Amino acid sequence: MSQRAAGGGEGRRPATIRDVAAHAGVSVATVSRILSGTYPSAPATRSKVMRAVRELDYVANANARGLAGASSRSVAIIVNSVVSPHYAHVAQGVQTQAALEGKLCIVGTTGGDPERELATVQLMRQEHAECVILVGNVVNDEAYRQRMTEYARALAAAGSQLVLCGRPALGPDVPALVVEYDNTGGAYAITSHLLSAGHRRILFLGRRDGYTTPDSRITGYRRALADHRVPHDPGLEIDGTMERSEGYRMIRQRLEAGPPDFTAVFAGNDLIAAGARQALREHGLRVPDDISMVGFDDLPPAADIDLTTVHVPHEELGRTAVRLALQRDPGKMAMAQHVLLGTHIIVRDSVRPLRPADATT
Amino acid sequence: MSQRAAGGGEGRRPATIRDVAAHAGVSVATVSRILSGTYPSAPATRSKVMRAVRELDYVANANARGLAGASSRSVAIIVNSVVSPHYAHVAQGVQTQAALEGKLCIVGTTGGDPERELATVQLMRQEHAECVILVGNVVNDEAYRQRMTEYARALAAAGSQLVLCGRPALGPDVPALVVEYDNTGGAYAITSHLLSAGHRRILFLGRRDGYTTPDSRITGYRRALADHRVPHDPGLEIDGTMERSEGYRMIRQRLEAGPPDFTAVFAGNDLIAAGARQALREHGLRVPDDISMVGFDDLPPAADIDLTTVHVPHEELGRTAVRLALQRDPGKMAMAQHVLLGTHIIVRDSVRPLRPADATT
C-alpha cells in the first residue's frame, strides 16, 4: 500500500538523506534542518520534505548523526545480571526514563566480574553513551575507588557522565554522580519494628563484611539494637551472600547445630528471606507463628510469602540516575551530585508480637 | 600512574585514531588495520601501535566505525517489560550470547503498546543493529502479520535481521527468523500429569482468546483431556491475563460464587499460580492438600511456592535468537528459519493424587 512496502523492499539500500533531498527537490542541509526541527523553515518546504521522508520510509542513520557532532542518543546501564529482580527493577526505571527523554538504553552485564565490568565500560566508551550507570553492591576499598575514578575520568573525556547507583561516592573532584538509597535507615526502621513487637533475639542473615549493601544494612540493625538497649550478640549475625540458596543454607546450618535461639529473623534481602523461610518450614517452624521474619527490598518474592519488608524505590533509583545525568543545567548539576532516596517499611504478615513469657527466653 | 590518568584528564578531547598514528609514527590506515587485526603487519609496527593505544587510552569511536561500513556491533531486543521474569530471562540469554559474540545489547520496552513497539523498531532501525529481537505473546491477526512483515522488510533493507521470539511465524517470503518453544506440548504433558494423578476437574486459569501463548497452552490442555477421554467443560476455562493479581482475582471470584467444583488448577503461568495460591489460602484451601496446582514457565515464583510446572528454556530462547541471527553461513540460514525449542515438566510439591472417592465427585 505505502510506497515503502511496494518499493523499498528487502535487499535495497536504505534511503539516505540525499535521496530525501533529491525526492523533495531541496538540499540535504534543508532536510537535515527540518528533521532536527531546530530551525525556521517555510511550511511548504517542510511538508515537501516530510512527504519525501514518508514516501521513502527514511530513518536517519544514528551512526552518522552521532559522528557529525549531534549529541548521543543513548544511555547505558551496567548491572550484574538482568534476571536478578533488584537489577531488573533499576533497569526498568532507567529504561523508562530513557524512553521518556527519547534516548535508547544499552545494557551490559558483568556477572559481578570486575574484568567484565572494565570491558563493558570500554564498550560504552566507544559507544559514546550520554551516561553510563553502574549499579550495585561492591567492596568499597581503595582498588574500587581507583578503578571508578579512572572510569569517571575516561568517560568524562569521551563526553559521558558516570553515575554510581547504590554504590559509595568517590572524591569530590571525581566527575561522577551518585544515587543511593537509605539502607541503614530502612534496616533501623524494620529492626525497630521487630523490637517493638517484643523480639530481642533477632538473627541477621547475610552479613558480608566489606560489601557496601549488607554492611550498611547491618549497621542499621546494630544501631536499632543499641538504641533499644538490647545487648548485641555477634553470634546472631550470620555470614552469607544475597541469594535465595544462601538463606536456605544459613538457616539450615543454624538449626542443625541446635534448637532455635532466636525468635525473629532479619533477612538481608527478600531472596534470603524466601530461602530461609523454606528451611524453617522444613524444620517444622512456621512464619510467623513460630518465628517472625522480615526482609529487605520489597521485590516480587516478598508479596508471595507475605513478608514484612523494607521498600526500596528501585525504579525511581534508575529514573533518577538518568534524569540527573541528562540534566543540562550546570547549576543544578553541581547541587545534585549526590542523592539519597528514602526507604520505608511495608507491613505484611510475617511478624507476630512476642508474648511476654517468650520474651524472657 | 598511567599516562591516561595523568594526561588524559576530564574535559580533554578523547584520542582519535590520528593521534594514535602520530604518536606511533605510522599512518592511520596502519593503525586501523592493526586494531581490526585482520591484516598482516610487522611485529615491530604492531607493538609500537599498541603502545600508543595504551598510552593514549584510545578507544575507537563506534559511530565512525559503524558509518565507515564495518558491520554493526549491536543486537537489539524489544520486550514488554524488563521486570517480568519471563522477558528478563530471555533478555539475559540475549545479553549473554551477545557478549559472547563481542556485541553489545540494546534494549527497548513497549509496555505492550503497538505504538511504542513501532517507535522502538524505528529507533533500532536508525541504530543499524545487526538483529532486532521481538519477544512475546501477541494477537496473531492480520494486522499483526502485516505490521511484522513491514518491520521485517524495513529492517532487512537497513541490514538488520528480524527475529520473532515466542511469536508466530510469518509467510515464507518474509525475511524473519522465528524461535519458539513448545507451549502446546508442555501444556499437554502437565495436564496429563494431573490426569494421571486422578484429577478430572481441572480449572484452567488465564484463557485469553486470540493471544498466542495462552491459546497454545489451552490447546495442549484440551488435547490432553480429549486423549484421556475426560469430558471438556468450557466452564472450567477462566478468562484472565498473565499476571499475579489476575490469578488472585480469578480464584477469588470463583470461590465467592460457590464451593470449589474442581480438584486441581492449571495456572496459565507461574505468576497466576502464585496469585491463585494466595486466594485459595485465604479461603482456607491448601495446596496441594486440598487443591492440586500446576503452572507454566518455571520462573522464580515457582520454586518459592513449590510448584510443579513446565520448564521453558527462556535463556536458551534468547541465546538461540542471537546465534541464529548472527549466523553468517547462508546455507544454514535457510535451514534454520524456524526453530522450536522443547519444554518439560519440573515436578515439585504441588500435586497430590486424588483418592478414588474424590475422583467421582
Next chain:
DNA sequence: CTTCATCGGGTAAGCGGTTGCACAACCGGC
C-alpha cells in the same frame, strides 16, 4: 526608488573511522 535587515536555503567542510589501490622494500631464482 534605493538601502538594508531578515528570512530561507544552498555549499562545503568536517566528524573518525575503513579500505581499495598504489607503491617501496626486500626476497630468491634465473
Next chain:
DNA sequence: GCCGGTTGTGCAACCGCTTACCCGATGAAG
C-alpha cells in the same frame, strides 16, 4: 644483475549527517 612476487605501509576516497558560512530574494524603512 634483472625480474616477478611477497609483504608492509601510505594515500585518499568515501560512509551519511550536521553546521558554519554565504548568498539571493523579499519587504520595510528612508
